[in-house]
Amino acid sequence: MSGFNLIQTKEAYGETLLELGTSNPDIFVVEADLMKASGSKQFMLKFPDRHINVGVAEQNLVSIAAGLAVMGRIPFACTMSNFLSQRACDQVFLGAAYNALNVKLVGCYSGLSQGKNGGTHISLMDFAIMRILPKMKVIAPSDIRELKEVLVTVSKDTGPTYIHLPRSLPENIFDSSYIFKINNAYVRGDGADLTIICNGLTTFIAFRAQEALEKENINARVLHIPTIKPADRKLIIRCAIETGAILTVENHSTCGGLGGLISEIVTEEFPVPVFRIGINNQFGLTADLEFQLQYFGISIENIQAKARELINFKNKIGQRRKELKYYG
Amino acid sequence: MVNIEGRLRKIADEIRLETFKVITEAGGGHFGGSLSIVEILTVLYFLKMKVDPSRPGDESRDMFVLSKGHGGPALYTTLAKRGFFSYNELYDGLDKPLSRFPKHVDRNMLESIELSTGPLGQGLSMACGIAISLKQQKKVNMVYVVLSDGELDSGQVWEAAMSAAKYKLDNIIAIVDRNNSQIDGPVEEVMPTDPLDKKWEAFGWEVFKADGHSIGSIIAAIDSAKIKNSQPKIIIANTVKGFGVSFMENSSEWHSGKVDEEQYKLGLKELQRRLNTC
Numbered sequence: 001m002s003g004f005n006l007i008q009t010k011e012a013y014g015e016t017l018l019e020l021g022t023s024n025p026d027i028f029v030v031e032a033d034l035m036k037a038s039g040s041k042q043f044m045l046k047f048p049d050r051h052i053n054v055g056v057a058e059q060n061l062v063s064i065a066a067g068l069a070v071m072g073r074i075p076f077a078c079t080m081s082n083f084l085s086q087r088a089c090d091q092v093f094l095g096a097a098y099n100a101l102n103v104k105l106v107g108c109y110s111g112l113s114q115g116k117n118g119g120t121h122i123s124l125m126d127f128a129i130m131r132i133l134p135k136m137k138v139i140a141p142s143d144i145r146e147l148k149e150v151l152v153t154v155s156k157d158t159g160p161t162y163i164h165l166p167r168s169l170p171e172n173i174f175d176s177s178y179i180f181k182i183n184n185a186y187v188r189g190d191g192a193d194l195t196i197i198c199n200g201l202t203t204f205i206a207f208r209a210q211e212a213l214e215k216e217n218i219n220a221r222v223l224h225i226p227t228i229k230p231a232d233r234k235l236i237i238r239c240a241i242e243t244g245a246i247l248t249v250e251n252h253s254t255c256g257g258l259g260g261l262i263s264e265i266v267t268e269e270f271p272v273p274v275f276r277i278g279i280n281n282q283f284g285l286t287a288d289l290e291f292q293l294q295y296f297g298i299s300i301e302n303i304q305a306k307a308r309e310l311i312n313f314k315n316k317i318g319q320r321r322k323e324l325k326y327y328g
Numbered sequence: 329m330v331n332i333e334g335r336l337r338k339i340a341d342e343i344r345l346e347t348f349k350v351i352t353e354a355g356g357g358h359f360g361g362s363l364s365i366v367e368i369l370t371v372l373y374f375l376k377m378k379v380d381p382s383r384p385g386d387e388s389r390d391m392f393v394l395s396k397g398h399g400g401p402a403l404y405t406t407l408a409k410r411g412f413f414s415y416n417e418l419y420d421g422l423d424k425p426l427s428r429f430p431k432h433v434d435r436n437m438l439e440s441i442e443l444s445t446g447p448l449g450q451g452l453s454m455a456c457g458i459a460i461s462l463k464q465q466k467k468v469n470m471v472y473v474v475l476s477d478g479e480l481d482s483g484q485v486w487e488a489a490m491s492a493a494k495y496k497l498d499n500i501i502a503i504v505d506r507n508n509s510q511i512d513g514p515v516e517e518v519m520p521t522d523p524l525d526k527k528w529e530a531f532g533w534e535v536f537k538a539d540g541h542s543i544g545s546i547i548a549a550i551d552s553a554k555i556k557n558s559q560p561k562i563i564i565a566n567t568v569k570g571f572g573v574s575f576m577e578n579s580s581e582w583h584s585g586k587v588d589e590e591q592y593k594l595g596l597k598e599l600q601r602r603l604n605t606c
Contacts, residue, residue, distance in 0.1 A: 098436075
């Protein structure tokens with residue numbers, strides 16, 4: 001991707017699983033004929049008795065993982081995020097969530113990172129589906145280092161978990177002091193004009209947009225929320241209070257995902273205008289990631305444009321409030 | 329052998345009677361598919377499965393997955409009879425809000441239930457996961473799964489069947505409650521499954537058959553199935569939906585229903601008579 005140095009996630013995924021599997025004999029990997037996509041081949045070669053491949057059978061994938069978890073094993077079940085969240089939705093519901101089992105679900109090639117596999121394969125609803133499930137944790141790492149930390153942390157945590165895993169991510173976009181913890185969000189900057197909320201593939205774009213906005217004297221705060229569920233409500237509300245306007249950016253439908261989550265939280269705690277950038281009521285395209293991100297407005301320029309619009313809107317609301325108070 | 333069969337016959341008839349009563353007490357429910365699996369559950373829990381009611385989570389226990397989760401009342405009654413909890417608790421609780429006994433068995437409610445089921449077609453896959461773990465650790469525990477015949481319409485069952493054969497899960501013994509009836513009518517009309525035995529053989533399973541209401545036949549089938557040969561095993565148990573209650577037998581109408589007072593009296597009389605002639 002021009003200007004963005006993205007690295008395929010499968011190497012980090014495969015390496016980290018191998019490390020985890022070496023130190024913990026309960027780690028299992030379950031695949032549905034997509035080992036080449038996920039990167040778990042090294043695990044298979046070293047631990048063939050803990051690597052299960054069910055072929056093109058995603059429902060079986062999830063339920064077998066549930067059975068492994070019943071026995072106290074720690075299965076990482078991986079397939080493309082569309083198949084995992086859509087085709088195997090009932091199995092995720094029953095096997096992982098309802099049974100409250102320690103199943104680690106990994107949706108790879110998530111969202112637009114499916115690229116030229118096209119709209120039939122592009123899942124724009126995995127956040128929405130997964131976060132609705134009681135007991136399910138939902139995590140979307142934003143760089144390779146965070147991905148590794150997520151995998152290690154999740155392997156030690158208990159309970160059903162879904163990891164939204166794009167095909168590629170930047171290597172390292174956070175400062176060295178940042179350490180991933182489930183539920184914690186990460187703030188960059190203390191701007192008071194608006195908060196840009198992001199995760200997964202959109203965080204590095206939001207960081208670039210924040211820098212561009214600063215040049216036009218718009219001070220944006222960026223809130224990276226790797227854990228959609230359980231979300232860091234306190235920090236979200238604090239940003240709402242301190243900036244008065246929120247722009248969410250997600251590699252997902254604008255309905256039900258990150259934008260939906262933020263809207264739900266702020267409207268009941270501290271209502272502020274929330275604009276949402278994502279894919280709005282459309283299917284994905286058959287095009288590479290860069291083209292699709294640009295097409296759907298997940299770009300520095302569009303974040304800047306929406307930020308300006310949002311600030312104008314925030315100011316109008318402020319003005320209107322004053323007028324109403326005057327007449328009231 | 330005759331003594332064991334006689335003893336288990338009596339237990340099965342008690343379980344059947346209590347199952348009929350407890351579903352009625354709950355205001356109705358899945359009579360048909362509960363009554364058809366009583367002998368299967370009796371043989372498993374009173375003879376063939378290694379279980380300990382005082383230690384339901386014991387690591388050496390055999391595992392049981394009721395893939396046809398709507399057979400819950402029969403499983404609960406069997407577990408109560410076996411000593412996992414009291415009949416009173418079951419009678420007070422079946423299908424009551426926030427009780428430990430919802431009609432579809434629930435892992436979150438009882439330690440003696442390994443997996444919540446209900447949505448059909450998923451149990452065999454879950455059993456495969458359990459069996460894979462056991463094999464990997466070279467443990468000798470067995471995994472028993474009871475499926476309904478209607479459930480075999482579900483594609484996922486065959487995904488699981490392929491996995492079981494691939495991973496040589498000869499520690500799985502699946503039992504099909506072949507009562508030939510599903511919600512919308514006879515299996516042969518809704519979705520024919522014959523030739524069932526050949527289908528499972530084609531998927532790499534060793535197939536056994538049993539009279540699902542004969543204690544001796546079920547015992548013999550399980551004994552044969554326990555001979556390890558790298559193949560997963562399936563017992564096609566020919567059963568009667570609603571077995572033991574004349575107006576329920578072979579009727580899709582009684583997949584789920586509610587009895588009136590006359591029907592209750594008649595059912596009780598028939599099941600009590602059956603028990604008395606044991």
